Amino acid sequence: MVIGVPKEIKTLENRVGLTPAHCADLVKLGHKLLVETKAGEGSGFLDEEYQNAGVSICQAEDVYSGADLVVKVKEPLEKEYSLIKKGQTIFTYFHFASSRQLTEAMIKSGAVCISYETVEKSDRSLPLLVPMSEVAGRMAVQKGANYLEKHNQGRGILLGGVPGVKPANVVIIGAGIVGTNAAKMAAGLGANVTIMDINVARLRYLEDIMPANVYTLYSSQSNVNEAVKTADLIIGAILVPGAKAPILISRDMLKTMKPGTVLVDVAVDQGGCIETCKPTTHENPTYVVDGIVHYCVANMPGAVPFTSTLALTNVTYPYVCQIASKGWQKACRENEELKKGLNVVNGQIVYKKISEAFELPYSEVEHHLS
Template identity: 65%
Template sequence: MIIGCPKEIKNNENRVALTPGGTLDLVRRGHTVLIQTGAGTNSGYTDAEYVESGAEVVADIETVYARAETIVKVKEPIEYEYKLVREGQLLFTYFHFASSRPLTEAMVRSKAICLAYETVTGPKNTLPLLVPMSEVAGRMAVQEGARYLEKPAGGRGILLGGVAGVPPARVLILGAGVVGTEAAKMAAGLRANVTVMDINLDRLRYLADTLPANVTLVFSNEYNIRRELPRTDLIIGAVLIPGAKAPHLITRQMLGEMRDGTVVIDVAVDQGGCIETCHPTTHEDPTYTIDGVIHYCVANMPGAVPFTSTLALTNATFPYLLQIADKGWERATAENEGLRAGLNVVRGEIVLPEVAEAFGMPVVS
């Protein structure tokens, strides 16, 4: 199989979907690997390292798409790439279709096969290809939130952990999945006063036994959220419904209940966001303010730490890529139920119900 890895062109996306180590394994199994020049530079990998691993380094993104049977990426194709995607070509990447109708319609028109990292499932309905980046994003959310609580960044001028004689900041985390749990660990480790909300009582019971005493677990509903807003300094949106658009747990009207300088970090923004006033931003221009509330809504947060993120991501994705390369996507998805769950669009047809429902489009079973 010919596998192509283009350089990511989304704003400040510094990760790469294939390392030299992965390249070496693919080449030794008889596959051809095309790497766009500079694709791994920001993650610490030179073109020479890819060449030493047996890859063919090509000059431009157009060549990668034109020659490869399978494209492996980190983030969804952006508008420039739509015209490069070929009928019957497999794209293996994060898509988050439910948050973008233009992307969905473009991939349907292309008649490509779109296999999304975020809906591949593992044992007990886990999401093994989403977990590593959720871990990174959850930890980063607290890091970025602490930064924007500082006065020069527009925040309330409050230190997350406080000091002796001065109370710490209050952190509200919406969602107790991987993102929410990692954010809670980080915020609690910095001695903040943390509240985590979720509707899954079993998950809340589990976290009650594993998280430290400065974390309070609360059932999530509008009443409980509204009660927290006036006294919260940092809010982290960490809601995930696999493949579907995130629900709005905080509305525009509810911003009026927060203090000026409150910071919201919506990690769910690449699935539409769980805070109504959030829209995707970039690392180049990460924040904006509405009603005195600072919004940080970068849709590719882990792209800021590519040395960590690339390895964490490829450790998880590469075994699946090997199956696809060795067997072809049709046999690989037929034999691996979890990988089959990653199919979102196949030859012009939406096959994941959550994507179809997001836009009122037909779904093919």
């Protein structure tokens, strides 16, 4: 199979879909690799390394026109829509439920869209989302601590405090991978941490393993309302796989917060769990609403691309091998995890939560696997 790896064009997105080492392995398996020039440069991988792995270096148009399978990191942007061919397989993060424009563009393209974020194991874990969620959870605390500084319009608070001065209050809404990693980081820096979720079993588990400065709290709306009033840093870490995130912090709630409080919405890829959330970039990461600092970068792990690329490709590579060796239909028939990653196939939505998000027609995935 011909596999293409384009350069990511999202603002300051420096990750890449495959490393030279993975490309070399795919070449050994008999596949042909087309990698866009400078695709790996942001992650520290030079064109020369890809060429030494047996890859053909070319322009974006040649990657898309020549590839049967395109392996990316982020969703295609508008200028890429016309490059995608009918019947071509695109394997990347899509987050369709947050963008009707993207959804309709991929329907129109006739491509086969397999989304990293909905590939799901039998235990309901999301193997291709986990490593980036780990990175984003840890980064959320780093960024939050930075924007709490006064020159960044924050409250002027040191996250861990000092002897004689209380540490910051950190509230994390969502106790999944993002929330757990954020709690570990915030606790390690000495903050007072409250982590909230509606899964009591998960809260009980975290109560056992987390340090003494992490407290668990059931995520009822009244508890959220009260918790944000005394928070210095609030991290939205909600995930509903394949669907739009629910709004848990309304604009009216901002008026109850202390001026200079920092909001980090890691759920921004899925529409955000904060009503005033809008996607930002690493170039212009924050904005202020009612005196509250919002950090809503939609590709947080892109800021640490060497770590993120390695963490991501370690888990995507086995699935790339399956698709490349068997074709998408056979690979999805034989691997239930990969089948759940199918979102749009040949002009039809095959993932129910996406059709529900936009009230668009839904087609059973089984109809497309024969």
